Amino acid sequence: MDAATASVARPSGDVESLIRLAVADMAAVDALIVERMQSPVAVIPALAEHLIAAGGKRLRPLLTVAAARLAGIEGGAHHRLAAAVEFIHTATLLHDDVVDGSQLRRGKVAAHLIWGAASSVLVGDYLFARAFELMVETDSIRALGILSRASSVIAEGEVLQLTRAHDLKLTQDVYLEIIGAKTAELFAAAAESGAVAAGAPEARIQALRAYGMNLGMAFQLVDDALDYGGTTEALGKNAGDDFREGKATLPLLLAIARTAGREDAFWEKAMGHPGDQTEADFRRAREIIVGCGALQATLDLAGSYADAAKAALEVFPAGEWRHALEGLADFAVSRRA
Amino acid sequence: MDAATASVARPSGDVESLIRLAVADMAAVDALIVERMQSPVAVIPALAEHLIAAGGKRLRPLLTVAAARLAGIEGGAHHRLAAAVEFIHTATLLHDDVVDGSQLRRGKVAAHLIWGAASSVLVGDYLFARAFELMVETDSIRALGILSRASSVIAEGEVLQLTRAHDLKLTQDVYLEIIGAKTAELFAAAAESGAVAAGAPEARIQALRAYGMNLGMAFQLVDDALDYGGTTEALGKNAGDDFREGKATLPLLLAIARTAGREDAFWEKAMGHPGDQTEADFRRAREIIVGCGALQATLDLAGSYADAAKAALEVFPAGEWRHALEGLADFAVSRRA
Numbered sequence: 001m002d003a004a005t006a007s008v009a010r011p012s013g014d015v016e017s018l019i020r021l022a023v024a025d026m027a028a029v030d031a032l033i034v035e036r037m038q039s040p041v042a043v044i045p046a047l048a049e050h051l052i053a054a055g056g057k058r059l060r061p062l063l064t065v066a067a068a069r070l071a072g073i074e075g076g077a078h079h080r081l082a083a084a085v086e087f088i089h090t091a092t093l094l095h096d097d098v099v100d101g102s103q104l105r106r107g108k109v110a111a112h113l114i115w116g117a118a119s120s121v122l123v124g125d126y127l128f129a130r131a132f133e134l135m136v137e138t139d140s141i142r143a144l145g146i147l148s149r150a151s152s153v154i155a156e157g158e159v160l161q162l163t164r165a166h167d168l169k170l171t172q173d174v175y176l177e178i179i180g181a182k183t184a185e186l187f188a189a190a191a192e193s194g195a196v197a198a199g200a201p202e203a204r205i206q207a208l209r210a211y212g213m214n215l216g217m218a219f220q221l222v223d224d225a226l227d228y229g230g231t232t233e234a235l236g237k238n239a240g241d242d243f244r245e246g247k248a249t250l251p252l253l254l255a256i257a258r259t260a261g262r263e264d265a266f267w268e269k270a271m272g273h274p275g276d277q278t279e280a281d282f283r284r285a286r287e288i289i290v291g292c293g294a295l296q297a298t299l300d301l302a303g304s305y306a307d308a309a310k311a312a313l314e315v316f317p318a319g320e321w322r323h324a325l326e327g328l329a330d331f332a333v334s335r336r337a
Numbered sequence: 338m339d340a341a342t343a344s345v346a347r348p349s350g351d352v353e354s355l356i357r358l359a360v361a362d363m364a365a366v367d368a369l370i371v372e373r374m375q376s377p378v379a380v381i382p383a384l385a386e387h388l389i390a391a392g393g394k395r396l397r398p399l400l401t402v403a404a405a406r407l408a409g410i411e412g413g414a415h416h417r418l419a420a421a422v423e424f425i426h427t428a429t430l431l432h433d434d435v436v437d438g439s440q441l442r443r444g445k446v447a448a449h450l451i452w453g454a455a456s457s458v459l460v461g462d463y464l465f466a467r468a469f470e471l472m473v474e475t476d477s478i479r480a481l482g483i484l485s486r487a488s489s490v491i492a493e494g495e496v497l498q499l500t501r502a503h504d505l506k507l508t509q510d511v512y513l514e515i516i517g518a519k520t521a522e523l524f525a526a527a528a529e530s531g532a533v534a535a536g537a538p539e540a541r542i543q544a545l546r547a548y549g550m551n552l553g554m555a556f557q558l559v560d561d562a563l564d565y566g567g568t569t570e571a572l573g574k575n576a577g578d579d580f581r582e583g584k585a586t587l588p589l590l591l592a593i594a595r596t597a598g599r600e601d602a603f604w605e606k607a608m609g610h611p612g613d614q615t616e617a618d619f620r621r622a623r624e625i626i627v628g629c630g631a632l633q634a635t636l637d638l639a640g641s642y643a644d645a646a647k648a649a650l651e652v653f654p655a656g657e658w659r660h661a662l663e664g665l666a667d668f669a670v671s672r673r674a
Contacts, residue, residue: 041497099455118436118499126492132485145473151466159459160378
């Protein structure tokens with residue numbers, strides 16, 4: 001499938017259908033999130049609220065809710081699991097921003113620049129622990145197993161990324177392994193735990209896990225593409241951040257491979273000392289990445305993950321939840337921010 | 338009870354009796370620790386081993402094992418819980434050392450100075466997640482609840498300490514609340530979860546929780562006293578660290594209160610800008626803290642917590658495990674490092 005076919009064949013999808021279907025569930029999840037991030041130690045709710053109120057689309061807890069609903073849940077265990085998933089995600093964001101020295105998160109100044117790195121580390125720990133308290137309340141050892149396993153895979157992926165992030169010879173396989181661990185695993189676990197909470201048969205649990213995993217891959221690939229294609233306002237983080245930090249993401253890795261011999265001098269100059277880059281370097285890199293087809297190849301790969309996500313849902317009968325999840329997979333690729 | 342009586346009346350106790358009794362259990366725990374800190378991402382086992390091999394006395398997992406044995410456990414669930422407790426402790430040490438910028442830990446260069454703060458944060462997260470995976474394998478939701486609750490209390494205590502650590506007007510109550518959360522809670526949870534794994538009756542579970550909590554308070558108070566009374570070699574950290582970091586621990590807080598009006602100028606000079614202190618300032622502070630009885634008062638308070646720990650064990654019939662735990666409580670106060 002070439003790029004032109006891909007962009008013609010794929011519906012743009014949307015996240016709004018899912019948000020609409022899940023509105024009551026997500027209100028319950030939000031209430032739990034606000035309740036459980038409280039503490040008499042004032043800096044904890046202040047810092048947590050800064051990040052959580054900025055919100056974004058709450059994709060991961062939305063996945064838990066949608067998976068639970070698609071699998072026919074009764075009762076409210078999925079609300080606790082969804083809130084736990086959001087806390088795990090928030091904890092990793094807090095720690096990531098400290099580790100990367102990021103300036104912006106969700107369009108706001110990163111928490112560690114306001115409250116200090118120490119508070120960000122410790123409030124991350126607090127939210128992570130609170131996530132496990134929420135899971136314990138659901139009484140589901142299996143959901144606890146899924147999300148504790150996901151948490152160790154994420155941390156492992158982050159360490160792997162830390163040690164390999166600036167390696168411009170990273171293969172596509174290792175790159176996909178890293179984003180699988182640091183991003184897609186939580187999408188997978190979020191959906192899987194929702195299905196488990198609903199008591200779904202094993203095949204449906206695995207189908208929802210596969211949906212989440214493939215969706216997560218698509219999202220991360222598009223994120224990495226947008227860093228060379230989007231604008232700062234639309235992204236809520238600075239376009240070009242990955243490039244300036246010297247991060248080896250797929251668009252860059254593919255472009256370096258595709259322009260070997262021709263642009264080596266430029267890549268060495270620009271990525272050898274990322275701190276010395278100019279804005280012109282970023283514009284030039286973007287030109288090369290777009291021009292050699294690396295950006296489109298990244299989006300195409302994202303598209304094939306989105307297709308796999310949709311295919312995984314075929315074990316479920318047609319219905320509004322399945323349809324909305326299919327739309328989310330398309331949206332993951334078509335979004336521009 | 339005055340200081341002289343206390344030091345005459347209290348047996349010195351020891352930790353060796355407990356270590357001897359628990360030798361087979363702890364070998365199983367150590368094997369699990371080594372097995373579960375592995376990862377194909379090489380920096381993870383390297384960093385974890387640096388800290389875990391340095392070891393110390395493994396007091397917290399020892400408590401889990403001892404509590405489980407005293408409560409008559411059959412099977413091996415306590416090994417997994419004990420390894421989980423040590424992972425939680427190791428994770429908090431890694432994060433603490435980043436937060437405090439500590440130079441030494443367990444007599445070795447702190448991990449973040451070798452592998453960087455980012456790795457310490459992420460490997461801490463990894464070990465924390467691995468701890469929960471171990472707990473899940475025991476199938477005990479109650480133990481998971483105890484240790485996830487302890488983890489959030491610890492993080493909350495660390496944040497409270499971070500925001501109040503340099504407040505020389507800290508009351509004794511707030512100080513005790515901080516060390517209760519950041520240290521004693523894990524001792525309490527370690528013992529409580531061991532008792533839960535053994536299926537002990539509620540009164541015995543609560544007795545072991547109380548033992549752990551009081552033991553933890555005694556240990557931390559003596560640690561804080563030793564920072565003004567011990568030597569660097571014996572401590573495995575630098576004596577005077579708390580003073581140099583401007584940390585308001587009980588010996589200092591009591592001394593400031595007891596010498597109000599008389600030594601205000603010295604405390605202001607020495608603690609107003611901890612970075613500008615001289616070695617002479619530390620010697621002078623130590624003289625005042627010893628001279629006004631603040632050091633002994635701290636040790637006396639530790640002694641009363643140790644007594645409470647021992648008293649909590651009275652619900653158990655006499656026997657070698659109970660005797661060894663009583664000896665540990667005495668050792669907590671008599672130790673010189």
